[in-house]
Amino acid sequence: MFGGGFGGFNVGGRPTMGAAGRKGNGLPFAGIPDDLQAGVAKLEAREPDHGDPGVTFDPVGDSGRKISLSRLLIGRPGLLLAASIAVLVETLLLQAGPYLVQVGIDHGIAAGNLRVLIVATLCFVAAVLLTGLATAIRMRKSGLLAAAATRDLRIRIFAHLQRMSLDYYTREKAGVTMTRMTSDVESLQSLLQDGFAQFLIQGLTMVVVTGVLFHYNATLALITLALVVPPLTIASLWFRHAADRGYNRQRDAIAAMFADLAESLNGVRVVTAHNRQDRNVVAHREVVGGYRDANDFTGRINAIYGPGTSVIGLIAMAVLLLIGGRMVLRGALTIGELTAFVLYINSFFQPVQQLVQLYTQYQQGKAAIGKIRSLLGEAPSVLSLPGAITLPPVRGExxxxxxxxxxxxxxxxxxxxxxxxxxxxxxxxxxxxxxxxxxxxxxxxxxxxxxxxxxxxxxxxxxxxxxxxxxxxxxxxxxxxxxxxxxxxxxxxxxxxxxxxxxxxxxxxxxxxxxxxxxxxxxxxxxxxxxxxxxxxxxxxxxxxxxxxxxxxxxxxxxxxxxxxxxxxxxxxxxxxxxxxxxxxxxxxxxxxxxxxxxxxxxxxxxxxxxxxxxxxxxxxxxxxxxxxxxxxxxxx
Ligand SMILES: Nc1ncnc2c1ncn2[C@@H]1O[C@H](COP(=O)(O)OP(=O)(O)OP(=O)(O)O)[C@@H](O)[C@H]1O
The missing domain is CATH 3.40.50.300 (P-loop containing nucleotide triphosphate hydrolases)
Structure with missing residues (x-):
């Protein structure tokens, strides 16, 4: 705002007396000359509006409303609704592709009908364009939702930290507190911005694709599910358990790293004076090593789960090629239907892969929100009691x-x-x-x-x-x-x-x-x-x-x-x-x-x-x- 630039301050959006106008300090402030007024108005119009954060400072306590991922999501219902509609449109349009390929093959190429082929192609292009538009809208809305929710959360944490008593600051390392405000809030932001939308898209895709598979051929669909669901369930249950542990460990390691960094930076003069640099590097190597180990663990479990589910999917696809191919030979299925089936199976497994990534992100967000919740749940040890009165002007006894x-x-x-x-x-x-x-x-x-x-x-x-x-x-x-x-x-x-x-x-x-x-x-x-x-x-x-x-x-x-x-x-x-x-x-x-x-x-x-x-x-x-x-x-x- 102008206040920052001119060293003055701003009341109701109008610049008031700037630094130059203060008594005893340079020229008196004569206001903004008329010829510059238009420029000032233009600049003012371009000033970002940070909106109402919806968080006020209460010296007694936090609002007490428990934070949770769902509360953060529904905090802005308008944006959530718009993003959800965009997700729905995006998902349905994405699945139009294989169907249009099947129509093009069976009713266009196989039937020798060029008109159908052209219409199918044009529909394909239109679906792609509309998908792009829906994606853009979804990203914009969920981006706004994430930015607003995390802004509110940051203010709420900051207000809470302002309220905490000194014993908290003696007990907690500054770096750990910084982690709550930085990496924890950031992992929530990425989850809200993209994670949940992807969860919806991929989950919905799996449902839609399952329906379509049954529509094309119930026997083949049942064989597909029988082949993939049991191994996928076992792998997912194992991964869920391991990821829970891994991401909590990662968050603790990040906090320890920040704490060590903050202490070294704050004490840099003493560190330099006492030649502690090399020992500090060794100590930091330890904490960073802890973080590396935590990352290594999550990397390892992802490396098992990701490719493992891929292999299950691809084997299933190969088996279906054989079974479906025999059906085509027997005349129970058209080539177009088999092609669409195989394409749809691919879009059945892609979401599984994506959901793996998202689960990781979700774990990080869940671990972060747990830490933030326990910080917000901590009451200051010294606070104004409910019936506290305003101390009248004292004599000083x-x-x-x-x-x-x-x-x-x-x-x-x-x-x-x-x-x-x-x-x-x-x-x-x-x-x-x-x-x-x-x-x-x-x-x-x-x-x-x-x-x-x-x-x-x-x-x-x-x-x-x-x-x-x-x-x-x-x-x-x-x-x-x-x-x-x-x-x-x-x-x-x-x-x-x-x-x-x-x-x-x-x-x-x-x-x-x-x-x-x-x-x-x-x-x-x-x-x-x-x-x-x-x-x-x-x-x-x-x-x-x-x-x-x-x-x-x-x-x-x-x-x-x-x-x-x-x-x-x-x-x-x-x-x-x-x-x-x-x-x-x-x-x-x-x-x-x-x-x-x-x-x-x-x-x-x-x-x-x-x-x-x-x-x-x-x-x-x-x-x-x-x-x-x-x-x-x-x-x-
Ligand atoms: N935040 C704290 N947590 C735990 N112990 C503390 C804390 N602050 C001070 N102490 C301990 O309480 C005792 C009294 O500390 P205090 O700071 O009141 O001493 P002081 O008389 O002011 O000393 P000085 O003259 O060195 O300033 C000390 O033994 C100190 O180690």
């Missing part, structure tokens, strides 16, 4: 009431924690590595729910309020700030995309980033690279603070970055922090005691508990663990 929590049920990280943070108070949380400081912060933002006990904000249990109303009032600055590919402005205004330029600049100024923005070639519109690779680590921290500042939360939860900054950057971050925390309730997970010292109160977390609490001066005077930590720190700095 936070209470931990006898809170126990562990990522694994039998391994508590925090146990019986009780703590009250007054509105506007800044509490720093210190303690040894792995003591549970970040966990405490994650509980306040309700990334996880306590195993027992309650966390209250202004007297409301976090579980009794909606997640969105809670999180709009809590600003989170994570230990490793994540920046998205997009402009500086998009990243700063991430939590409040509707913020005005003045508000964005105020946040920029509050964290002392004006220099960076003014130095950047396109000011606030300067694009940032994926994950903020194009800015320094200190700048990333400041941008994260600006983002939290702009969101104007009542409560700030800040997990201090552990990366060390030079003195100047550290002073800038500290000043930015002061601006952000001013007048707000704050929980700081402090990795530097210099940060902790600035807080109103310090809590020391160790051994699953809060072991000390008080101001810096009080704790130093108490001579406990904090005083010890402080003495060590002071001696080394």
């Amino acid at each position: 936070i209470v931990f009431d006898d809170v126990t929590f562990g990522y694994l049920p039998d391994r508590p990280v925090l146990s019986g924690v009780t703590l009250r943070i007054a509105p506007g108070e800044t509490v720093a949380c210190v303690g040894p590595t792995g003591a549970g400081k970040s966990t405490l912060a994650k509980l306040v933002t309700r990334f996880y729910d306590p195993t027992s006990g309650r966390i209250l904000i202004d007297g409301h249990d976090l579980r009794d309020v909606t997640l969105s109303s809670l999180r709009t009032q809590i600003g989170v600055v994570p230990q490793e700030p994540f920046l998205f590919a997009g402009s500086l402005r998009d990243n700063i205004a991430f939590a409040r995309p509707t913020a005005t330029d003045d508000e964005v600049w105020a946040a920029v100024d509050a964290v002392g980033l004006r220099d960076l923005v003014e130095r950047s070639p396109e000011g606030l519109d300067t694009p940032l690279h994926e994950r903020g690779q194009s800015v320094s680590s200190g700048e990333r921290q400041l941008l994260a603070l600006a983002r939290a500042f702009l969101a104007e939360p009542r409560v700030v939860v800040l997990d201090e970055a552990t990366s060390s900054l030079d003195l100047r950057s550290e002073l800038r971050v500290e000043a930015a922090l002061d601006a952000l925390l001013e007048g707000r309730t704050a929980i700081l997970v402090a990795h530097r005691l210099s940060t902790a010292m600035r807080a109103d109160r310090i809590i020391v977390v160790d051994d699953h508990h809060i072991i000390e609490t008080g101001s810096h001066a009080e704790l130093v005077a108490a001579g406990g663990p904090y005083a010890e930590m402080f003495a060590t720190w002071a001696a080394h700095s």
Whole structure:
């Protein structure tokens, strides 16, 4: 849309103010000149219409409608009906060929009637042309059906992933999740686009051909079926069983391959720095080997089943040539009928061959839909309860009431924690590595729910309020700030995309980033690279603070970055922090005691508990663990 091209945005299909028109950033936007209006209208008319996806985001849960292949198919009844009619016409017309050959031979050639021969030939050509037309219509309609169904499915999976809680992402590898969205959805798409239509065509062809065979000669038809049906049934039952196993194995192998690839790509810097490339290649060879084995297995079973059914068919054809030929010699069958019979038998076996291929495709689709269904069936562990209320604007009192929590049920990280943070108070949380400081912060933002006990904000249990109303009032600055590919402005205004330029600049100024923005070639519109690779680590921290500042939360939860900054950057971050925390309730997970010292109160977390609490001066005077930590720190700095 125009929004993308001009950096502006689009309301109701009309371009509105573009990037160039934003205050303090180049020339004022004067609108589209009259002489360009016609061109713009033309371009707009050519913009693709993506239609209504029919999927809305519900933060509480998935629509709950179980997905199945049949539901995906009947989701667009109009398209399905059109495609089915086209399939019917296509199949019937395809079978007209051998009949017209028989008429041409018996009533044209054998009877010496050129007119009949010409009419039969013309009918043949007409049938071929009409078949082509029906095929084109069928492909178009089923293509549309597949594209629409998989688009909806992709949006539904994406919405579900947005809803999932953090424990899901800890448990599941990103690559496996990516497989659901890519290869799984794609195998469904190819099944919907071509697979089902082919299933219908080939199945219908077999029925029509069987009828025609009986019409020509019931004895010969019975002999044909007796010859082919038993071995074909046995072969198909074996194949079905083997293919089920094979395709599930293949899907798992693809997921493992994606998972390994995604991890290597995400960790490329560490891999390079630690010279792990060769070992990674060896490890990847293992997973790719697993995928090769899975493919090899399915290839082997296809190689047995495909040619096996071919051989059955061809032997049957040879036997029928003999039996049918004798009937012709006895005068019980005409040559034309025998020719048509043999041609029809060929069109009886071709569908069998095709159905083999389709069965494979069907297995893949079924395996894929099973995996997608179980993903969609997984409920987020943290969700807004049915009666949850909207959290009214808070003063910012936070209470931990006898809170126990562990990522694994039998391994508590925090146990019986009780703590009250007054509105506007800044509490720093210190303690040894792995003591549970970040966990405490994650509980306040309700990334996880306590195993027992309650966390209250202004007297409301976090579980009794909606997640969105809670999180709009809590600003989170994570230990490793994540920046998205997009402009500086998009990243700063991430939590409040509707913020005005003045508000964005105020946040920029509050964290002392004006220099960076003014130095950047396109000011606030300067694009940032994926994950903020194009800015320094200190700048990333400041941008994260600006983002939290702009969101104007009542409560700030800040997990201090552990990366060390030079003195100047550290002073800038500290000043930015002061601006952000001013007048707000704050929980700081402090990795530097210099940060902790600035807080109103310090809590020391160790051994699953809060072991000390008080101001810096009080704790130093108490001579406990904090005083010890402080003495060590002071001696080394
Ligand atoms: N997602 C998780 N799943 C399982 N265990 C986890 C998870 N996150 C953290 N842990 C474990 O919980 C404990 C507390 O972790 P936490 O991140 O709260 O420590 P911390 O005090 O913030 O440490 P640091 O100072 O290193 O940031 C650690 O033993 C850690 O291994």
